[in-house]
Amino acid sequence: xxxxxKKAPYTLQIGPIHPSLKEPVMFxxxxxxxxxxxxxxxxxxxxxxxxxxGMRRNPVQIVHLTDRICGICGIVHTLAFSLAVEQIAxxxxxxxxxxxxxxxxxxxxxxxxxxxxxxxxxxxGFDSLLHLTWRVRExxxxxxxxxxxxxxxxxxxxxxxxxxxxxxxxxxxxxDCLSTYEGLLTxxxxxxxxxxxxxxxxxDTGVLTRKEAIELCTVGPTSRASGVNMDxxxxxxxxxxxxxxxxxxxxxxxxxxxxxxxxxxIVVRLFExxxxxxxxxxxLSEMPSGPYTAEEKPAKILAxxxxxxxxxxxxxxxxxxxxxxxxxxxxxxxxxxxxxxASSYSNLMSWIPMLKDEQIADIPIIVASIDPCLSCxxxxxxxxxxxxxxxxxxDLTRLSVEKTRRLQR
Amino acid sequence: xxxxxxxPEQVRERFLTKFGSGIRDSRIxxxxxxxxxNPHYTIWFDLDRELLRPAIETLIGIRFPHLSVIGANDxxxxxxxxxxxxxxxxxxxxxxxxxxAITLPKSDxxxxxxxxxxxxxxxxxxxxxxxxxxxxxGIPDNRRLFLPEDFPDGVYPWRKDDTGIPPAMVKDxxxxxxxVDRPVPVVxxxxxxEMGAGPDKESGQTKKEGS
Numbered sequence: 001x002x003x004x005x006k007k008a009p010y011t012l013q014i015g016p017i018h019p020s021l022k023e024p025v026m027f028x029x030x031x032x033x034x035x036x037x038x039x040x041x042x043x044x045x046x047x048x049x050x051x052x053x054g055m056r057r058n059p060v061q062i063v064h065l066t067d068r069i070c071g072i073c074g075i076v077h078t079l080a081f082s083l084a085v086e087q088i089a090x091x092x093x094x095x096x097x098x099x100x101x102x103x104x105x106x107x108x109x110x111x112x113x114x115x116x117x118x119x120x121x122x123x124x125g126f127d128s129l130l131h132l133t134w135r136v137r138e139x140x141x142x143x144x145x146x147x148x149x150x151x152x153x154x155x156x157x158x159x160x161x162x163x164x165x166x167x168x169x170x171x172x173x174x175x176d177c178l179s180t181y182e183g184l185l186t187x188x189x190x191x192x193x194x195x196x197x198x199x200x201x202x203x204d205t206g207v208l209t210r211k212e213a214i215e216l217c218t219v220g221p222t223s224r225a226s227g228v229n230m231d232x233x234x235x236x237x238x239x240x241x242x243x244x245x246x247x248x249x250x251x252x253x254x255x256x257x258x259x260x261x262x263x264x265x266i267v268v269r270l271f272e273x274x275x276x277x278x279x280x281x282x283x284l285s286e287m288p289s290g291p292y293t294a295e296e297k298p299a300k301i302l303a304x305x306x307x308x309x310x311x312x313x314x315x316x317x318x319x320x321x322x323x324x325x326x327x328x329x330x331x332x333x334x335x336x337x338x339x340x341x342a343s344s345y346s347n348l349m350s351w352i353p354m355l356k357d358e359q360i361a362d363i364p365i366i367v368a369s370i371d372p373c374l375s376c377x378x379x380x381x382x383x384x385x386x387x388x389x390x391x392x393x394x395d396l397t398r399l400s401v402e403k404t405r406r407l408q409r
Numbered sequence: 410x411x412x413x414x415x416x417p418e419q420v421r422e423r424f425l426t427k428f429g430s431g432i433r434d435s436r437i438x439x440x441x442x443x444x445x446x447n448p449h450y451t452i453w454f455d456l457d458r459e460l461l462r463p464a465i466e467t468l469i470g471i472r473f474p475h476l477s478v479i480g481a482n483d484x485x486x487x488x489x490x491x492x493x494x495x496x497x498x499x500x501x502x503x504x505x506x507x508x509x510a511i512t513l514p515k516s517d518x519x520x521x522x523x524x525x526x527x528x529x530x531x532x533x534x535x536x537x538x539x540x541x542x543x544x545x546x547g548i549p550d551n552r553r554l555f556l557p558e559d560f561p562d563g564v565y566p567w568r569k570d571d572t573g574i575p576p577a578m579v580k581d582x583x584x585x586x587x588x589v590d591r592p593v594p595v596v597x598x599x600x601x602x603e604m605g606a607g608p609d610k611e612s613g614q615t616k617k618e619g620s
Contacts, residue, residue: 044555051567087440214475216528229499230475235501238442242443243444243447315506336483341477
């Protein structure tokens with residue numbers, strides 16, 4: 001390229017401020033004109049050492065740490081960790097707790113996917129759509145607050161079960177929310193998928209082939225949008241999912257074909273919102289009665305955990321894909337090992353093939369399309385003097401918005 | 410690639426016949442949840458370190474696995490790496506986990522890369538290098554991943570020996586109080602600028618009332 005004499009490839013550094021989300025990651029692009037030739041990225045800008053802290057605390061305390069790994073996935077980390085510890089300590093979780101866990105888990109998916117849809121709309125320059133999705137998302141947040149007591153950092157899952165029951169008076173609030181979303185879904189699908197500009201911006205943009213998706217170990221909607229049939233709720237049913245017969249949402253049955261592009265990622269996430277509504281409704285109608293935790297007193301849970309030895313894996317399907325906690329306990333108060341694998345950990349590598357040969361203005365939507373969650377992935381914090389950020393997030397969003405405006409003309 | 414589904418027991422048998430005494434330990438753990446108590450399984454293997462790559466190749470021969478993550482234990486005089494895979498994803502209620510663990514003595518912390526078999530493994534291998542001080546031979550990308558560039562060499566956060574995080578690096582934020590040794594500000598703070606209740610506010614109020 002340099003031998004052409006006209007356009008020498010140049011290096012474009014974006015970050016550590018994240019180009020499309022409010023989370024930091026450092027990108028280095030090798031550019032040829034407007035086109036991305038190669039991509040490199042450095043995560044770890046928000047590493048907080050939570051695993052290190054956890055290996056010096058007991059499981060009852062770690063549950064609260066896991067709650068704070070991510071501001072959106074409040075359930076999945078606590079649940080994955082609890083599943084692992086429950087396996088080691090051989091705690092049988094009551095059936096009712098399994099159902100309550102699933103209901104909260106699915107509400108989390110709804111609010112996370114709606115949040116993402118808003119971000120995607122914003123990156124494309126459709127701020128009215130951003131405001132619509134984020135406004136309707138509030139109802140899911142209100143239900144979560146009603147069920148758990150908190151909007152974020154729910155503090156609802158504990159080793160052995162959940163902290164609060166869902167009482168019959170709350171069923172109506174849940175039902176109201178579900179029928180609102182089911183009514184809205186058609187509108188959202190129409191707004192996102194039938195819009196010519198969104199299709200022009202997202203179709204065949206940021207393509208991840210099926211082969212790449214498998215080889216790079218991607219998970220969740222990112223891999224499903226590339227046609228990889230994988231969903232833990234279907235393949236490896238935990239909690240109450242074994243009773244529910246969930247099937248992975250793939251783009252092909254809905255759109256007739258799989259492109260593995262940004263558009264397909266929108267398709268998968270939007271249809272999953274509808275699927276979550278059905279799952280919650282089924283859980284409510286089949287909810288067994290009984291206790292909602294195996295043991296209410298934290299001191300007793302701790303006493304059981306202290307005696308436990310062994311290793312186990314807790315695995316859940318987070319909104320972004322598989323979230324895995326590996327725990328090893330050796331009969332001490334704190335675990336010998338604790339490894340957190342958030343879903344974005346598996347998905348970040350897919351940026352490299354996705355961004356290759358794309359334009360600068362498409363970077364924000366492609367980066368956002370895997371729904372990266374860097375606080376999950378990084379988990380440790382040392383502030384470094386920002387040295388070489390050239391394009392700011394605002395610059396990039398402006399470029400992206402301008403491209404949409406050009407296409408609309 | 411085989412089209413038929415294998416049970417966890419069959420997979421274990423396949424490994425046992427192929428690697429024989431190279432398998433130090435193997436077991437299958439089962440977990441049942443929900444009303445129907447559908448089981449899900451994890452197969453655990455502890456192998457001789459030389460068998461890591463052949464074992465993963467065997468797993469790929471069954472079906473291309475999903476590498477979830479590489480876990481690790483510091484066991485005092487050795488480090489145990491736990492490669493956590495899942496196989497048969499996409500098959501309803503038939504996926505299970507396969508973990509392949511190898512133990513490296515601290516005198517020889519080297520392990521071959523598996524990124525040529527599974528390209529996505531680079532991420533985890535880079536992380537293990539910086540967090541445990543192991544050396545991945547043949548890794549295509551040798552840089553740090555999560556730790557910052559100015560993180561000291563020879564300190565490995567997940568180690569539980571002398572090379573772990575020294576107490577001097579731990580900032581107990583909960584124990585820190587408001588700093589008392591701050592230098593006096595260069596510019597004197599004007600009293601009128603202070604917000605809140607006080608004699609100024611009273612005088613201000615009286616002025617207002619007067620005007």
